[in-house]
Structures are given as structure tokens and as C-alpha cells.
Amino acid sequence: MHNEDNNLNTGFEKKELNLISNFTKHLFTLKSPDSMIKQAQDGGLKKTLNGFDLIILGVGAIIGSGIFTVVGIAAAGSAESIGAGPGLIISMLLASLACIFSALCYSEFASMIPVAGSAYLYTYATMGEFMAWIIGWVLMLEYIVGYIAVVSAWSGYFMQFLRGFSFLPDCIINPPVYLIHDYSTAARELISQGIDPSTVIPSFMGIPLCINVPGILITLLIIAILIKGMQESTKMAGLMVIIKLGVVALFVITGAFYVKPENWIGTGGPWWETFAPNGLSGIFMGAFIIFFAYIGFDAIATAAEETKNPQKNLPIGIIGSLATCTVVYVLVALILTGVVPIDKIDVHAPIASAMTMVGQNWVAGLISIGALTGLTSVLLVLMLGATRILFAMSRDGFLPNILQTLHPKHKTPHILTIIVGIICILGSLFLNISTAAELCNFGTFASFIIVCVAVLILRKTEPNRPRPFKVPFSPILPLMGIICCSGLMIYSMQFLKTSRLLFPVWVILGIVFYFTYSYKKQREAENAQEVSFGDNE
Numbered sequence: 087m088h089n090e091d092n093n094l095n096t097g098f099e100k101k102e103l104n105l106i107s108n109f110t111k112h113l114f115t116l117k118s119p120d121s122m123i124k125q126a127q128d129g130g131l132k133k134t135l136n137g138f139d140l141i142i143l144g145v146g147a148i149i150g151s152g153i154f155t156v157v158g159i160a161a162a163g164s165a166e167s168i169g170a171g172p173g174l175i176i177s178m179l180l181a182s183l184a185c186i187f188s189a190l191c192y193s194e195f196a197s198m199i200p201v202a203g204s205a206y207l208y209t210y211a212t213m214g215e216f217m218a219w220i221i222g223w224v225l226m227l228e229y230i231v232g233y234i235a236v237v238s239a240w241s242g243y244f245m246q247f248l249r250g251f252s253f254l255p256d257c258i259i260n261p262p263v264y265l266i267h268d269y270s271t272a273a274r275e276l277i278s279q280g281i282d283p284s285t286v287i288p289s290f291m292g293i294p295l296c297i298n299v300p301g302i303l304i305t306l307l308i309i310a311i312l313i314k315g316m317q318e319s320t321k322m323a324g325l326m327v328i329i330k331l332g333v334v335a336l337f338v339i340t341g342a343f344y345v346k347p348e349n350w351i352g353t354g355g356p357w358w359e360t361f362a363p364n365g366l367s368g369i370f371m372g373a374f375i376i377f378f379a380y381i382g383f384d385a386i387a388t389a390a391e392e393t394k395n396p397q398k399n400l401p402i403g404i405i406g407s408l409a410t411c412t413v414v415y416v417l418v419a420l421i422l423t424g425v426v427p428i429d430k431i432d433v434h435a436p437i438a439s440a441m442t443m444v445g446q447n448w449v450a451g452l453i454s455i456g457a458l459t460g461l462t463s464v465l466l467v468l469m470l471g472a473t474r475i476l477f478a479m480s481r482d483g484f485l486p487n488i489l490q491t492l493h494p495k496h497k498t499p500h501i502l503t504i505i506v507g508i509i510c511i512l513g514s515l516f517l518n519i520s521t522a523a524e525l526c527n528f529g530t531f532a533s534f535i536i537v538c539v540a541v542l543i544l545r546k547t548e549p550n551r552p553r554p555f556k557v558p559f560s561p562i563l564p565l566m567g568i569i570c571c572s573g574l575m576i577y578s579m580q581f582l583k584t585s586r587l588l589f590p591v592w593v594i595l596g597i598v599f600y601f602t603y604s605y606k607k608q609r610e611a612e613n614a615q616e617v618s619f620g621d622n623e
Contacts, residue, residue, distance in 0.1 A: 192204075349426070
């Protein structure tokens with residue numbers, strides 16, 4: 087009897103060990119780059135993009151929110167962060183340095199695995215299923231929350247633009263705050279006027295209702311453009327890039343005549359007290375905040391599957407757009423901090439306000455138009471990135487199969503695009519621009535770090551795999567990317583109270599979703615494949 091009990095216990099123990107072993111094996115199952123490429127070729131998206139198109143997409147995503155909104159916050163500071171002052175120039179160089187290291191790693195992967203999915207698929211090829219899911223979940227945060235931050239800024243500039251037409255009805259140029267803002271922004275604006283928000287903002291069952299109408303309208307337009315197709319999207323982005331680069335050039339040229347060197351170095355005392363009023367802390371926080379302005383080059387990698395000759399064009403697009411935008415950003419920071427004293431920078435519309443302060447109202451008006459076009463192109467690329475990441479995750483079995491459905495004519499994931507658009511509209515009702523930008527930064531830093539680590543792993547596990555583009559001086563440059571991104575991310579946490587709590591909450595939600603839905607769905611898909619294979623035999 088004893089022996090039977092022992093045998094029974096031993097059997098249970100072996101079964102439990104096998105279950106644990108299988109469970110662990112699934113978590114770290116890798117996906118072959120070759121299978122990724124074959125899967126993309128079998129049911130892929132339409133290839134329409136060349137190297138120039140990719141640079142336009144990258145510049146369209148990068149130049150916009152940073153120059154027209156976040157640059158003011160990074161220079162002057164906000165409620166939860168200190169400003170860099172004129173030292174913002176150094177902040178931008180630090181942020182671009184962190185981006186360059188990561189951009190090189192993205193370029194190596196994108197040329198080697200030209201498939202929609204970006205960092206999510208690179209992680210799947212090197213760290214396994216669970217980590218791939220987590221980075222995909224974080225990328226959703228980066229693109230969707232980034233979209234929410236930019237659409238909030240777009241609404242603000244749009245209302246400024248409408249107010250320039252005095253003949254319009256007052257209900258259009260001065261609508262109630264709850265029709266043009268999220269709740270927190272609307273409440274803050276009312277409180278600053280000495281008004282109790284509960285007396286103005288309508289509510290339903292005790293829940294305040296704020297509807298960002300301009301944000302909803304532009305989101306519906308972006309959805310329609312993306313469903314129409316990538317070629318049409320890049321044409322529109324190209325036109326908007328030309329307009330906003332022209333406006334930025336006008337600001338730099340006009341502003342150069344009004345620069346006062348004392349705004350950079352002061353008139354008495356050590357020059358660095360004016361140049362960096364908050365010391366290195368301000369410069370590092372400025373680098374973290376302005377990092378939001380650099381997201382976009384990684385979105386190019388999500389369009390890999392729609393690129394002609396991706397081995398050549400993807401590195402050109404990624405590195406070319408980043409280099410172009412860094413030069414533009416530094417010039418704008420120099421002029422802005424040289425024209426306006428740091429304590430008088432308008433954090434909402436910094437460069438338009440700078441032109442107003444020196445009496446160049448016509449330039450300020452053109453800048454508002456440029457801001458609208460610039461922010462629109464950013465919205466276009468951010469939603470593109472979100473849909474392509476989710477498309478790849480659905481194709482891998484993590485999400486419902488219906489998300490893989492392509493439009494019969496345009497060959498774009500139209501159902502997925504509509505769903506992402508709805509999520510962005512709902513999110514814009516609750517998140518304000520500063521919190522959304524900070525959350526987006528945390529997601530971006532996490533994905534950049536993972537890509538740098540993944541390059542080092544694949545160099546060891548598959549050293550002979552053809553690499554049309556290779557990160558030079560490896561492992562030094564990937565390690566520098568890891569150190570720079572980790573350092574800025576960790577340093578910022580001492581100042582940012584809200585977003586540093588929301589980011590781990592998002593990651594925990596992703597883990598819960600994986601184990602309650604995605605893990606089971608993956609196993610069901612594997613079992614179905616095994617049954618199908620057995621039937622074929």
C-alpha cells in the first residue's frame with residue numbers, strides 16, 4: 087500500500103514538474119527571424135515606401151510636438167519638473183545621443199528582419215514570448231499615450247487658430263472648456279479663474295464629462311487617411327513636413343535678429359548660473375522631457391513590411407530623420423532661449439509666443455499654422471506605429487484574429503485602425519498633455535533599452551546571420567545606449583510622481599492580460615496547428 091502511495095505521489099510530482107517545465111519553456115520560446123520574414127511575405131502589407139518616404143515619415147513624427155509644445159516645458163520647467171534654461175541645448179544633445187545609440191541598434195534589426203512589429207519582434211527573436219508580449223504592451227503605451235499627448239496640443243493650437251477669425255461666432259472661437267479639453271486641464275483652467283469646476287462641467291452619475299471635440303475630429307480624419315493607404319499617408323505627411331520646416335526656418339531666421347546673448351550667459355556673476363539655472367539636475371530633466379520630442383524614428387521600423395528594399399532604405403530612414411531633426415532642434419533651442427528670458431517662456435506655445443513678444447505677430451500667426459500641420463503629421467505616424475505593432479501581435483496569436491483583417495482594396499488593417507482610433511479618443515478625455523508625455527517617455531526608454539540588449543544577444547546567438555547594416559563598435563555603442571536611456575529614466579523618477587506610478591501599473595496590467603488571455607490563446611493556436619498537421623499526415 088505504501089509503495090502504491092509513493093508511486094502515486096511520485097507520479098503527481100513528475101506531472102507537476104512537467105507542467106512547470108512546459109510553462110517555463112513557453113515563456114522563453116523564441117521566434118525565428120526566418121519564420122517572421124516568411125510570415126510577412128505570405129500575408130504581408132503592400133510595399134510602397136522608399137528611403138525618402140521613410141525620412142519624411144520620421145521627420146513628420148519627430149518635428150512637431152517637441153518644437154511647438156514640449157520645448158517650453160523642458161526649458162522653463164513644470165509643476166513636477168525643473169527646467170534646463172538655455173542649457174536646453176545640452177539637454178537636446180544628451181537626448182539625441184541616447185537616441186543615436188538606439189537608432190543604430192534599430193537599424194541593424196530593421197535591415198535584418200524587415201517585418202512590421204519593431205522592438206516587439208526583435209524581442210521575440212532574442213528573449214522569448216513573455217518578454218516580447220511585455221515590450222509590445224509597452225510600445226502600445228508609447229504610441230497610443232503619445233498620440234493622446236499630441237492630440238491635446240493639437241486642440242490647443244487649433245483653438246488659437248480659430249480665434250484669429252474674429253468674424254466667427256463666439257460659440258466656435260470661445261466654446262465651453264469641457265468641449266475642448268480633457269477633465270484635468272479643463273478643471274485646472276477653471277480653478278485658475280476662481281471658478282468651481284463642478285458648477286460648469288456637466289456630469290453623468292457623478293462622473294464629469296469632458297469631450298475634446300477638435301481632438302475627436304482630427305482623429306477621425308487620421309483614421310480615414312491610414313485606412314486609405316500608406317502611399318497616401320506619406321504624401322500628406324510630406325506636404326506637412328515641408329510646411330512645418332518652412333515655418334521653423336522662418337522662426338530661426340527672424341528670431342536671429344532679436345537674440346540677446348545676456349539671455350544665455352547673463353550680465354553679472356558666473357555665466358553658468360544663467361545658462362543652467364538649475365545646474366546639472368535641470369539639464370538632465372530637460373533631456374528626459376525633450377526626449378518626447380524625439381520619438382518617431384522608431385516608428386519607421388514599424389513600417390518595415392511596407393518598405394521597398396528594406397535592407398537599404400530602413401537604416402537611411404532611421405538615421406537620416408534623426409540627424410535632420412537634431413540639427414533643427416538645436417537651432418530652435420538656441421533662438422528661443424536667446425530671444426526670451428527663461429522666466430517669460432510660454433510653455434503652451436513657446437515659439438509663437440516668442441515672436442509675439444518681439445512684435446512679429448505675422449510670424450506668430452504662421453507658426454500657429456505650422457504647429458497644426460506639424461502636430462498632424464506626428465499624429466499620423468503615432469497611430470501608424472500603434473496599429474502596426476498590434477497587427478504584428480495579433481498575427482502572432484496574442485490578440486484576436488480579427489485584428490489581422492486587411493481592407494480588400496487598400497490592403498491596410500482597417501478594423502484595427504478604427505479600434506486604435508476609438509481608444510485614442512477615449513484616452514484624450516482623461517489624460518493631460520504633461521502626464522501623457524511622461525508616460526510615453528517611460529515606454530520609449532524601455533523599448534530602446536530592450537532593442538540595445540537584443541542586438542547584443544543576437545550577435546552571440548546567431549553571429550553568422552547576414553546583417554545588411556551592423557552597429558559599429560559593438561558592444562560599446564549598444565551598451566552606451568542602455569546606460570544613457572536607463573540613466574535618464576531612473577533619474578527622472580525622483581521628480582515625476584504621477585507617471586512613475588502609472589507606468590508600473592500599466593506593466594502589471596499587461597502581465598495580467600498575458601496570463602489570463604494571451605498565454606491561453608497562444609497554446610490553443612499551437613494545439614490547432616498540431617491537429618492540422620496530424621490530419622495532413
